[in-house]
Amino acid sequence: MTRTGRLVILLVAVLLLGSVGTGAVLYAAHRSGLRDEQQADGPTVRAGSVSLRPTSGRRLLVRNLAWGPHRDEIATVPADDPRGPRTASGVTCLRFHAAAGTGICLQAVHGALRDTYRAVVLDARLHERRRFAVPGIPTRARVSPSGHLVAWTVFVSGDSYAGTDFSTRTAIVDTRTWTVDDNLETFRIVRDGHSSHAADTNVWGVTFADDHRFYATLATGGKTYLVRGDVTARTLTTVHRNVECPSLSPDGTRIAYKKRVKGASPDAPWRLYVLDLRTMKETPTAEGRTVDDQALWADDDTLVYALPGDYGSDLWTVPADGGGTARRLMESAVAPAYLG
Amino acid sequence: MYLADSRGTRPAVARDIRPGRRPAAVPTTVLALGTVSLITDVSSEMVTAVLPLYVVAGLGLSPLGFGLLDGINNGVGALVRLAGGHLADRGGRRHKAVAGLGYGLSALCKPLLLFAHTLPVISGVLAADRTGKGLRTAPRDAMISLATEPERRGRAFGVHRAMDTTGALLGPLVAFAVLRATVDGYDAVFAVSGCVAVLGVLVLVLFVPARITPASAVRTPEAMRPTLREAFALLRRPGLRRLTVCAALLGLTTVSDSFLYLLLQREGRLPADLFPLLPLGTAAVFLLLAVPLGALADRVSRRRLFLAGHGVLLLGYGLVLSPWHGVPAVIAVLVLHGTFYAATDGVLAAATAGAVPDRHQGAGQALVGTGQALARFGCSLAFGAAWSLWGGRTALAATACALAVSTLVAAYVLRPAAAAAPDEAVTV
Numbered sequence: 008m009t010r011t012g013r014l015v016i017l018l019v020a021v022l023l024l025g026s027v028g029t030g031a032v033l034y035a036a037h038r039s040g041l042r043d044e045q046q047a048d049g050p051t052v053r054a055g056s057v058s059l060r061p062t063s064g065r066r067l068l069v070r071n072l073a074w075g076p077h078r079d080e081i082a083t084v085p086a087d088d089p090r091g092p093r094t095a096s097g098v099t100c101l102r103f104h105a106a107a108g109t110g111i112c113l114q115a116v117h118g119a120l121r122d123t124y125r126a127v128v129l130d131a132r133l134h135e136r137r138r139f140a141v142p143g144i145p146t147r148a149r150v151s152p153s154g155h156l157v158a159w160t161v162f163v164s165g166d167s168y169a170g171t172d173f174s175t176r177t178a179i180v181d182t183r184t185w186t187v188d189d190n191l192e193t194f195r196i197v198r199d200g201h202s203s204h205a206a207d208t209n210v211w212g213v214t215f216a217d218d219h220r221f222y223a224t225l226a227t228g229g230k231t232y233l234v235r236g237d238v239t240a241r242t243l244t245t246v247h248r249n250v251e252c253p254s255l256s257p258d259g260t261r262i263a264y265k266k267r268v269k270g271a272s273p274d275a276p277w278r279l280y281v282l283d284l285r286t287m288k289e290t291p292t293a294e295g296r297t298v299d300d301q302a303l304w305a306d307d308d309t310l311v312y313a314l315p316g317d318y319g320s321d322l323w324t325v326p327a328d329g330g331g332t333a334r335r336l337m338e339s340a341v342a343p344a345y346l347g
Numbered sequence: 348m349y350l351a352d353s354r355g356t357r358p359a360v361a362r363d364i365r366p367g368r369r370p371a372a373v374p375t376t377v378l379a380l381g382t383v384s385l386i387t388d389v390s391s392e393m394v395t396a397v398l399p400l401y402v403v404a405g406l407g408l409s410p411l412g413f414g415l416l417d418g419i420n421n422g423v424g425a426l427v428r429l430a431g432g433h434l435a436d437r438g439g440r441r442h443k444a445v446a447g448l449g450y451g452l453s454a455l456c457k458p459l460l461l462f463a464h465t466l467p468v469i470s471g472v473l474a475a476d477r478t479g480k481g482l483r484t485a486p487r488d489a490m491i492s493l494a495t496e497p498e499r500r501g502r503a504f505g506v507h508r509a510m511d512t513t514g515a516l517l518g519p520l521v522a523f524a525v526l527r528a529t530v531d532g533y534d535a536v537f538a539v540s541g542c543v544a545v546l547g548v549l550v551l552v553l554f555v556p557a558r559i560t561p562a563s564a565v566r567t568p569e570a571m572r573p574t575l576r577e578a579f580a581l582l583r584r585p586g587l588r589r590l591t592v593c594a595a596l597l598g599l600t601t602v603s604d605s606f607l608y609l610l611l612q613r614e615g616r617l618p619a620d621l622f623p624l625l626p627l628g629t630a631a632v633f634l635l636l637a638v639p640l641g642a643l644a645d646r647v648s649r650r651r652l653f654l655a656g657h658g659v660l661l662l663g664y665g666l667v668l669s670p671w672h673g674v675p676a677v678i679a680v681l682v683l684h685g686t687f688y689a690a691t692d693g694v695l696a697a698a699t700a701g702a703v704p705d706r707h708q709g710a711g712q713a714l715v716g717t718g719q720a721l722a723r724f725g726c727s728l729a730f731g732a733a734w735s736l737w738g739g740r741t742a743l744a745a746t747a748c749a750l751a752v753s754t755l756v757a758a759y760v761l762r763p764a765a766a767a768a769p770d771e772a773v774t775v
Contacts, residue, residue, distance in 0.1 A: 013553040020549050024542040031539060032525055035532025042530075101404070121523050121623075122400070142622045144403045163622065164399035173399065193613070206606065206734030206742075228735075251409075274465035299409050315407060 046074035046318070049339060050093055057083050057096035059108045059131040065347040069340035070103055071095055072319040081112070081133070086305075086345060089322070089337040098133050102145045105129075105344045107154030109182060113145030113161075126159050128182055137185060142176055147252065147301050148342070151215035155183055156238070158213035158221070175211040177223065179238060194236065196225065197244040203227075210234075210243065212252040212301050214262075222246075222253045222262060233262060233282070247282060252301035254310075256327070260284055263292075263302040263310050263327060271297065279312060281327050294325045294333040303343050313341045376494035377503045379554040380487055381510035386547035387450060388511055391476070392518025393540040394457060397526060398469075401533040408466055423474070424481040425717045425724075432485030432713025433578045442486040442493075442709060443557050449483025450551055452476075454544035460537045485716060489708035492700030493559040500700050501649055504693030505641020512634040516627070578710035586702035587711055591718045593757040594695060597657050598722030599729075600750035602743065604629070604684075606730055607667070610739050611680055615672045625681065632685020633692075640689045641697070649698035650761040656690030657754045659683050664747040668740065695719070 045052075050073050057068070064085050071082035077095035081103050084093050100112035101124075110129035115122050124145055128136045143161035150157050160177040178189040188194075191210040196203045209226040213236070216222065225234040225243055233250035234243040251265040262284060265277040275297035281290045292310065302312040310327050313320040318339040325333040402408050435445040456476040463469045488504075495503040521543075522536050529535045582588050602610075608625040611617065644652040663683035666676060696712060703711030726746070733742035 008553075017549065017553055020546065024546055028539040028542040031535045031542075032528055032532065035529035035535035039530035039532060117527060121396075121519065122526075140618070144400055146403060146409070162399060162403050189618075190613075204735065204738050206609070206731050206739060273467045299407065320407060 042074045042078060043076060044074060045076070049073040049075065049318075050090065050337075052077045052082060052093045052095050054097060055094035057081065057094055057098075057133055059105050059110055059129070059133065059346060061347050065345060067337075068103065068105055068344045068346060069093075069322065069337070070100055070342040071339065072316075072341060073339040074318060081110075082340075083346075084337070086347075096133050098129070100127075100342070102148040102159070103342045103344065104148045104150050104157075105346060106150040106152055109150050109154035109157065111148045111150050111157040111159060113141070113148050113159055115145075124161060126157075126178070126180075128157055128180065136182065139178070139180065139187065139189075141178070146175070147177075147212050149213050149215060149301075150344075151218055151221075152257075153218055155218050156181055156215055156221075158215070160211040160213070175209045177210045177213060179213065179221075181238075188238070188241075191223065191236070191243065194241045194243045196227075196234075197242055198225075198227070198232070199245060214253050214255045214301070216255055216259055222255055224251045224253060224264075231267070233264070246284075247287060250282065251277065254302045254304060256304050256307055258307050261327065263304065265298055265300075266291075279310065279325065281310075281329070290329040292325045292327065292329055292333075293331050294323065296333075303345070305345060311336060311343050313343075372499065373503050373506045374494045376555060376559060377491050377507060379550065380491055380494075381507045383450065383547050383551045383555070384487070384507060384511040385514035385517075386543060386550060387453065388514025389518045389521060390457060390540045390544040390547060391453065391480075392515045393522035393525075393536055393543070394460065394476075396519035396522045397533060397536050400526075401536075402466070402469065405531065405533045406464060424477050425721050427478050427481035428485055428717050428720070429710075429713045431482040432489070432709040432711070432716075433575060435486035435489060435709035436578065436707055442490045442559065443551070443555055445709075446483040446486040446490065446555075447548065447551055449479045449481070449486070450544070450548045451479070452482065453479030454541065454548050457537055457541035457544050461534050485709050485713035488696045488700075488712040488716070490555065490559050491696070492708050492712070493705060495700075497701060499645055500697040501641040501644035501652075501694055502638065503641070504697045505638040505644075505689070508641075508689075508693040509634050509637040512630050512637065516630055516634065578707065578714075581703060581707055581711055581714060584702065587699070587714065589760050590695070590699055590702055591715050593653075593760055594715050595718040595722040596753045597750070597757055598719040599726050600746055600753045601657075601660065601723055601726055602664070602730055602746055603723060603727045606727065606734075606739075607663075607684065610667055610743055611677055613739065614667055615677050617674075617677060621674075621677075625677075628678065628681035629685045629688065632682050633688040634685075636686055636689035637693060640686075641693050644690075644694045644697060648763070649694050649701070650763075652690050653694050653698060654754060654758050654761065656687050656694065657750065657757070659690060660687040661747060661750050661754065663687065664743055664750065668744055668747065 052071055052073055052075055066083050067086045067089055068081055068083050071077055071080050071093055079099045080095040081098045081100055082093040082095040084091055098112060100114055102113040104111050108131040110133060112127045112129055114125055114127060116125055124141045126139045126141050130136050141161045143163035145161050147160040156179060158179045160175050162173055163176050164173050177191045178187060180187050192208045205227045207227055211224050213221050213223045219238050221236045223234055223236055225232045231249055231251050232245040233247040233253055235246050236243050249266055254263045262282045264280055264282060266280040267276050268278045277297050277299060279292045279294045279298040279302060281292060296314060298312050300313045302310045305311050308327050309324055311322055311324050314323050316338060320341045321338045322336040322340050322343055323333050324336045431445055431449060435442040453476050456472050459472050463472050491503055491507055492500060525536045525539055582591060612622050663680050666680050699711055699715045700708060730742055730746060733745060
């Protein structure tokens with residue numbers, strides 16, 4: 008083939024492939040445009056003021072996923088009417104949690120070259136108190152019951168050279184002193200009674216007991232552990248095996264968590280369990296599907312968690328004692344927090 | 348100049364030299380292969396850049412433990428690379444066909460990602476993508492060797508690696524531009540990546556000659572079809588054996604990038620948000636220095652530069668362990684790390700090219716490359732274990748000592764006197 012012939016073929020191919028690529032981009036852009044239009048059968052979402060201060064009734068805060076202008080905003084509904092109209096705050100978060108007038112909001116910042124992420128500590132009026140750059144994609148966020156401590160976990164993955172290897176970074180910030188522990192992996196790890204340090208440790212999913220103690224997941228050597236953390240002593244002590252994304256009950260006696268169960272399909276490996284911290288007895292909940300979320304305790308007997316749904320995810324609820332059945336709490340929502 | 352070809356006399360390679368003109372510094376075939384690599388790397392790095400985001404934010408999955416497959420992939424990748432090198436040598440230099448198969452397979456994987464919604468399926472597609480990469484690496488390096496005059500191979504490989512790295516740096520930029528235009532349109536990123544990959548294959552098909560036959564090749568039917576046994580018998584050639592042993596030995600003491608960055612961040616108490624920038628620093632230095640150091644290797648000695656590169660890496664380890672911390676120290680380590688790659692990556696391929704006869708270029712490149720890759724993987728396992736036992740700092744100090752020793756051993760093994768020993772003693 009002549010040089011001209013080859014160049015012509017190349018040119019035609021560039022035009023052809025260019026059109027296919029452009030078509031794909033235009034289609035995706037059109038589709039994302041649709042998400043900004045109010046969805047006909049979706050919940051009513053109105054802009055309004057959202058406060059973290061105590062109000063007359065108990066409220067549920069979520070990241071609203073319903074299509075429309077308030078998609079991804081933190082919205083609130085009465086706790087006893089989760090399917091009712093939502094009040095959107097105008098604050099956009101990927102992950103969110105709040106307690107005692109303090110909110111933690113993990114956001115994406117769309118830069119020119121790449122996305123970056125930040126953790127924003129919010130006051131009771133959802134105004135920014137302080138922001139922190141975080142090194143990866145947000146996945147978990149928690150505020151301590153007192154509102155003094157906040158924690159978050161992000162996924163970190165290397166660029167071209169490190170490939171597809173994921174790890175986590177978990178940080179804890181004291182909002183009274185703004186002391187930052189930006190990597191809990193540097194805490195001293197006490198595993199099965201011995202001090203241990205490994206390169207492949209990952210810590211994620213902090214759940215606070217009070218302003219000193221917390222629980223989290225530690226992964227090392229291919230195993231996961233429930234660890235009890237101490238902010239002052241900077242230690243992580245293993246408590247139990249095969250526990251991910253722990254969530255401490257309001258009375259501090261039980262941990263709801265994701266357990267990797269034997270015989271489950273590799274794309275649906277987890278079930279929602281509850282661990283009694285006194286007896287170390289594990290109880291499976293009535294939710295039979297795989298749960299990939301850090302559950303939230305609605306009260307001392309009820310769990311709330313997210314499952315994939317038509318518009319990203321829906322919130323479901325199940326009794327913590329292993330009885331009852333799972334039922335859908337609200338559609339198109341993720342990252343719940345109860346106030347009041 | 349040391350010529351390893353057992354056929355002995357080799358006339359000056361005449362391709363790409365037009366009468367009355369200065370010989371082209373880099374043959375057009377190398378530029379074409381560099382372009383293919385650049386385009387392919389744009390495509391694959393587009394996917395690599397958005398994949399974590401897609402998995403976590405797009406699909407809402409928890410990808411921890413996802414990297415566990417890497418070990419298996421490394422082993423399979425090594426075998427595939429050997430197979431690719433050998434297959435390319437068989438049947439009268441099917442380098443282009445085998446490389447094309449590898450590039451084609453990877454291109455096919457990009458649109459498949461559109462239909463992968465669970466971690467096992469995504470892992471499967473990525474494994475196939477890597478198989479393609481393993482398949483094409485050795486034939487591509489063989490083609491670069493064959494197309495280039497022996498005295499200019501260092502520079503040629505340097506040019507190729509620089510183009511390759513350029514693609515790797517551009518990929519994420521393109522990916523995020525698409526993501527921005529489509530608001531989380533991951534499918535659009537995969538579709539565009541697929542189109543780019545197809546373009547890469549097309550450039551290979553159209554602009555890389557089907558047979559890159561050096562003028563010196565003596566065509567006998569036996570010579571056309573090297574057997575598998577012959578391919579492994581390459582290791583009986585002292586020149587190649589020494590290189591393979593040294594590459595593996597040094598590979599055993601080369602800490603993987605991710606470990607180094609992790610240590611750098613912890614020792615340097617670097618702000619966590621700067622962490623994702625570390626690989627970019629290494630890549631940028633690699634890109635800038637690949638060509639000049641490749642050309643330098645041609646002038647001084649590829650073996651010497653390869654060793655010097657490991658000396659630079661040793662300096663880098665020393666700097667990580669030193670009490671000097673902070674951003675300037677981190678930048679200095681990244682400069683040394685990038686220099687290490689620029690002085691060793693293409694240079695090793697060029698040195699390998701000189702140690703094997705033309706008809707075994709594919710297998711030769713595969714042997715040395717696989718030896719190095721497996722050794723580095725072994726080092727990662729050992730380093731992880733050492734970190735658990737003694738902590739990261741001590742593990743790095745131990746590795747640095749081992750690197751110093753293996754560099755000295757390699758310097759002895761690769762000394763000019765030994766390298767100059769005639770390879771004709773071994774019949775292949």
